[in-house]
Amino acid sequence: MRKAAVLAAAAVVAAAAAIVVRQRLREAKRWARAAAVLCDLQERCAAPAARLRMVADAMDVEMRAGLASEDGSKLKMLVTYVDSLPSGDEKGLFYALDLGGTNFRVLRVQLGGKEQRVIKQESVGELFDFIAAALTKFVASEGVDYHLPEGTQRELGFTFSFPVKQTSISSGILIKWTKNFAVDEMVGKDIVAELNEAIKRKGLVMKVSALVNDTVGTLAAGRYVDNDTIVAVILGTGTNAAYIEHVHAIPKWHVHLPKSADMIINMEWGNFKSGHLPLTEFDQALDAESLNPGEQIYEKLTSGMYMGEIVRRILLRMAQEAALFGDHTPPKLETPYILKTFHMLMMHHDTSSDLKTVSLKLKEILGIESTSRKTRKLVVEVCEVVARRGARLAAAGIYGILKKLDRVTCSADKPRSVIAVDGGVYKYYTFFGQCMESTLRDMLGEEVASSIVIKPVDDGSGIGAALLAASYSQYLQDDEILA
Numbered sequence: 001m002r003k004a005a006v007l008a009a010a011a012v013v014a015a016a017a018a019i020v021v022r023q024r025l026r027e028a029k030r031w032a033r034a035a036a037v038l039c040d041l042q043e044r045c046a047a048p049a050a051r052l053r054m055v056a057d058a059m060d061v062e063m064r065a066g067l068a069s070e071d072g073s074k075l076k077m078l079v080t081y082v083d084s085l086p087s088g089d090e091k092g093l094f095y096a097l098d099l100g101g102t103n104f105r106v107l108r109v110q111l112g113g114k115e116q117r118v119i120k121q122e123s124v125g126e127l128f129d130f131i132a133a134a135l136t137k138f139v140a141s142e143g144v145d146y147h148l149p150e151g152t153q154r155e156l157g158f159t160f161s162f163p164v165k166q167t168s169i170s171s172g173i174l175i176k177w178t179k180n181f182a183v184d185e186m187v188g189k190d191i192v193a194e195l196n197e198a199i200k201r202k203g204l205v206m207k208v209s210a211l212v213n214d215t216v217g218t219l220a221a222g223r224y225v226d227n228d229t230i231v232a233v234i235l236g237t238g239t240n241a242a243y244i245e246h247v248h249a250i251p252k253w254h255v256h257l258p259k260s261a262d263m264i265i266n267m268e269w270g271n272f273k274s275g276h277l278p279l280t281e282f283d284q285a286l287d288a289e290s291l292n293p294g295e296q297i298y299e300k301l302t303s304g305m306y307m308g309e310i311v312r313r314i315l316l317r318m319a320q321e322a323a324l325f326g327d328h329t330p331p332k333l334e335t336p337y338i339l340k341t342f343h344m345l346m347m348h349h350d351t352s353s354d355l356k357t358v359s360l361k362l363k364e365i366l367g368i369e370s371t372s373r374k375t376r377k378l379v380v381e382v383c384e385v386v387a388r389r390g391a392r393l394a395a396a397g398i399y400g401i402l403k404k405l406d407r408v409t410c411s412a413d414k415p416r417s418v419i420a421v422d423g424g425v426y427k428y429y430t431f432f433g434q435c436m437e438s439t440l441r442d443m444l445g446e447e448v449a450s451s452i453v454i455k456p457v458d459d460g461s462g463i464g465a466a467l468l469a470a471s472y473s474q475y476l477q478d479d480e481i482l483a
């Protein structure tokens, strides 16, 4: 009897052990699968130095092609009609409208010349459809401090962060929408004329005196504080760069010669594409299902609009193929764009020993109740692969511009080159910013790197636009108005 009981107990133990072994085996298999997906991803996203040089060379070649003829390249290399940048002497009351980043804003900037610089700066947030109404309300709420002589038009710098073919400093045709904007009837229209009309209908005495891309505003704002600023880069929801070009290096530009020998070029580098870009099946699927398939490929690898979404797609694959989050794929993980780059950076920057933030974000955003530390660590690694690739490619893009400008070799008389950078990804994704800067330093080598400065510039699309409205004011000779 006793023997039978012992045997039965042994059988139960053996069965339980078998279950545990099976579970461990299954677990090990899942991990092996997840690790294989990660390993494959790391390989495909790798951007080693040699590849980055090829990307930079391709950027340089495309820049030249885009400058040579209108449709010569994926890079539009748009002439901005900004042929002089703020000097610091600008004075007067100006307004700025900022459309195309995360929010729509109206700003009022009082410029006080060299001594006082920006005296006051205020803003309100509103919606696109209510631009003119928002301006009217903003102006109506103004106190006596902001009085302009009778009959004077208020002047507005309009930052419109999309590809625009400018026809003058204050007019331009929308080529296409990017990021998550898509109002089809606006494409092909002069957006300033549309805005001026809306302003007029509201009875407001105001007019756009400068239409600028956010990169151009950032270049102006950068130049305002540092005279060696020659390039501006935005790494935010979208990505782009602008720089100062010699007029004689723009063969396609034969309308009229500007007053100085320079012209700011809005590259629209988000649309850059090259066979050297490390693309994965995740990027291809994201592109195919995007609002603009086949376009903005560089932007889709490097900017805030997309990096979180790439991470989501990778995690979904790991959930489906390796049951990373348990036997069932979390339904929310299947929702496109649910995971923002902002969430990605919070998880990536989690330094707590048990990765508390990762656990919290997975729960809050994707409804994943509980995860092991090992799983959370894997999630961080996925974020790292995607961010590192984006940052290294951004560095290669900057290197390409510096190469085009002949600033990547050493010589005693080489001037300092300052690159003004703005945008949420650069500002808040510390890993991204640091990785981009160290990659650029490595590419340049120590000696050249010592003359290249990356400078964070805040609010180029606000202050920069107001500064350009001042530089191109219709009242430039009128001291009373610009006092």
Ligand code: BGC
Pocket (backbone or CB within 6 Å): 100, 101, 160, 161, 162, 163, 178, 179, 213, 214, 215, 234, 236, 237, 238, 239, 240, 241, 268, 270, 299
């Ligand atoms: C737009 C650019 C803009 C950049 C950064 C891109 O999607 O095409 O015009 O400068 O985003 O905002």
